Amino acid sequence: MASIYLLKPVFQKMLRPVVKLLARAGVTANVVTLTAAALSFTVGACIALWPYATWPMLLLPGFLFLRMALNAIDGMLAREYHQASASGAILNELGDVLSDAVLYLPLALVSVFNAAWMVVIVVLAVITEMAGVVAVQVGSKRRYDGPMGKSDRALVFGVLGLWLGLGGPAGCWIIYLQIAVTVLMVVTIYRRARGALAEAEST
Template identity: 45%
Template sequence: MTLYDIKPQFQNLLRPLVLKLHQRGVTPNQVTLTALAMSVIAGVLLSAFPCPLLFLSLGVFLTVRMALNALDGMLAREFNQQTRTGAILNEVGDILSDVSLYLPFAFLPDVSLWWVILVLFLSCLTEFCAVVSQTLTGQRGNGGPLGKSDRALLFGTTGLGIALWPQYLFIINIVFIIAAPLLVWTCINRCRGAMVAKNV
């Protein structure tokens, strides 16, 4: 069970906006690039000014990013605008956005750079496993327990916590230490799902 399981309900909330974007001629690739640009800018600003209070905005950026990610997929599927370029932008954009939005934690005092790097590497690996699953089965692997949406909730909440209680910055290390094995578990689940589907 992951946040991905409630994606249909989330999409239903966004459907009126999807219709308006389509009517105005907005393409899925434009939405994808907007999400990527916003993530990179936010990551650069948080890295350049690693003030705990500013991390209050991380949850906002992550929520907007998740909404934009849902919108580009809905525009592509529901209005027959799926392209190979869009598929590449979607996968590469997810990885670059993750790195951009989570790397700033490493610039906070008392936070271990190596744990942040490990979690970023494993986050990228989960997306790679998802693509491998899609290559083998025709369906993207979205198993948990720490998929893209779950990571957004975890680190968005962490950003809120350190903004409100900056004296407990050291707890961020615990969050990353817990996240690492959960990401490994996610990779295993996604690969296992692909193997079962192909009867390997």
């Protein structure tokens, strides 16, 4: 199934000049990872503190795009500028999971969302990323299968944040959207687990 993640090579090509400038300035991959996590906490805190205001929702689309860029940048710095390390890999994976949690869990406080479904989405987001990581333990590569990986979730909630932030009407369709995201994440977990096992068995 298609995923926004498939566009990553094009995105990386666009970001390469920025990566070169950061490398020359001495910025490390770990600093970029920590910056992304800190900004995620800040945006999530704004949503949690002002759940009835529309302006925090307008932060989501721009920040989620920035976060995708930062995630790509820290990986490029690590691979292309010899900054890869075990601690950096752990920090990157934990940072992604924590960032998802602090960004999306506060949406449970926003009245247009169903709180229970948002909690389910956050839990499944953690499991989805874990399914990608544990693939390495069975002899496979890190899995990024869709259809509802990290980038896909960012697209869905970024567009939704823009819609709501600009005053777009909400309704029961948001709950249906939450259910759809949940179902697609379950499919993603299955595909990542199946893909990991298939790759491990073929080696």
